[in-house]
Amino acid sequence: MQLTYILELLKPTKRKENIFLNNIVEVVKNRQAIAAKLKTGEINLSSADFKELNLPSAVKNQNIREVKALYKQFLKSNSKKENIEFKENQPICYNNQNYKIDHHIISIPLYTSKCKRFAFPVKQTERFEDLQQHIDSGCKLGKASLFYKRGKWYFAVTIKIADKKTTNSNLMGIDIGLRQLAVASVKTPQGKEINRQFYNGKQAGFIRKKYRMLRKKLGQSKKIKAIKNINDKEQRRITDLNHKISRQLINLAVQEKVGSIIMENLENIRNTIKSLNRADRNIHSWTFYQLQQFIEYKAELAGMKVEYINPKYTSQSCSRCAKVKKSNRKANLYSCECGNHIHSDLNASRNIANKYLEQQSA
Template sequence: MQTLTVKIRIFPDQPDVLHQLGKEYIRVVNQLTEQAEQLGAFPKMTTKDVETILPSAVCNQTIRDAKSVFRKIKKLGVRPILKKPVYFVNNQNYTVSENSVAFPIVVDGKTKKTAFRVTMTNRDRELLSKGKSGLMRILEKEGKWFAQISVKVPTSVTNNENIMGIDLGLKAPAVAVTSTGKTRFFGSGRHNKYIRRKCQKRRRKLGKLKKLSAIRKLGNKEQRWMKDQNHKISRQIVNTAIQEGVSIIKLEQLENIRKTARTSRKNAKNLHSWTFYQLQQFIFYKANLASIQVVKVNPAYTSQFCPVCGEKNKARDRKYECSCGFNTHRDRVGAIHIMRQPVADGNSLSA
């Protein structure tokens, strides 16, 4: 089983009511946690012990969340104070249909299970139909309301042994090589760099004008663009893996990517801000939905040794040439070695 989050847009007729309930939810969690901290233990309680306007089903969830926050106090030594309004509903108290989601709210002092109009993609509908729904979170972001639903989706693994190795980078965002000899490049490093530099230039200009709000909006826009790029690249990679009958995808460990990745000084900022981890996570969950395993390998020196004779060479710009006559794109050499590498921990086949 794999746990995913389905995010759907909701359109409340009375957004102020949801905002008020979200603030009340956080207030109750903070209050219960503070009381437990003063007592030194979380007391046994029911919804009758909590003074709140929240529906009893939602109030039950505040007690669970407060217990979870209280456990963190013992680990961190400091009580975290929640601030952002949010509204959690467990899977027994909400229903999702084709074009709506219904959950209990309080209007004029009365609890009522209210249906809200939603928009969702075909992928969202498919996941909700074949998976097991869990906790739902209602939140507002930049004036828009969303329902985030946790979904457990069953996965399986095929017995085919065709393997794909993927090398990540800046000039070529992703290069994939399969054990059957298929090679494919994904994404455009030049286009990515152009967009990032354009945003950086705009950010510097706004900084001189001290337009902090505009800088935040630009940052959010850039993050959304990066996320969209990673979604597209990961989808193309998994689709290629399906077409080639791949059963295992090998990715490089990212812990030391900023030390081992090949980059020039002018690309250093892009290297430290590109979301390699996010791209890997997207590949991981999309591959698992397609019954393809994902494993991690050590990427050290994968672009230096010749995959034919094993001689160590240094690539010049994007070309890799060996005295044995082998020559190709340097990132393809990295993908070949990643495909051949054993898993990182020697045991696990799970990324």
């Protein structure tokens, strides 16, 4: 499997930004020159063919690879254009030999008056932590590119991850919801719970409240751009939180030798949040959906299976005696006549795991 991580650089100084921009201008020239040579039938190109351009030869060589691939596509497309056209903001691309990531510092060659290596710190986000974990576990880095978008600089890194399949047989049922963002129940194939974990939604709640207030303040003055900025910031913070929680869940699953992760089909989540107003509902269902996606791909990276079950009755039925009674659930507490008195979200996560086990034995 191949994954791409887009890392944001900490704001570079004006001087460094100018170096980036100067190199990009040369990349555009280089790419145009390569495409022109390919058109005349020259195929055996090397960085030495573009001596006049002020770029590290590593970048020139990567440009040759990139443009060759693009040129092939261009020929296939039967375009009426003369040749490939390159926009002004081409990325500066590197193969895996030519850049380094050391903790949160990336280092790349760029051209100033000569070819020099530069180091840049990246923002330490949860996404970056994920990448770091892959690197630490020996995954192979692929190509990378430096580019800018809306005034910010990014470094996109691809990483190859070996497909693996675990033979572990424990399972983890995960309930996703408002009060507790996620509750996990880890069970053996015989149905015995061996671990459980709560990931509360407080932090997500704080994030939502904070940005809702900011939006309200701006609402009257209708500063659309400012509101969009607030929305973007909120999304980034929730995304970071979802990365963090999904990583903790998968770490627990690995530790407990889990082979299958069981979650509910999202429809149910939409139903449980019916009571909220539309704006809140949208952000919640988006948050939950994203969390499930993150859990799913991280589980697959760890070689686990991910299964979805029908959510019917998972919150109403008793995880001990299987009796279905809606009134047994009162907010945080699930309380059954059989003596089962537990957190209602833990009850749900146990039911999710149980339901899967029943399906398996049916």
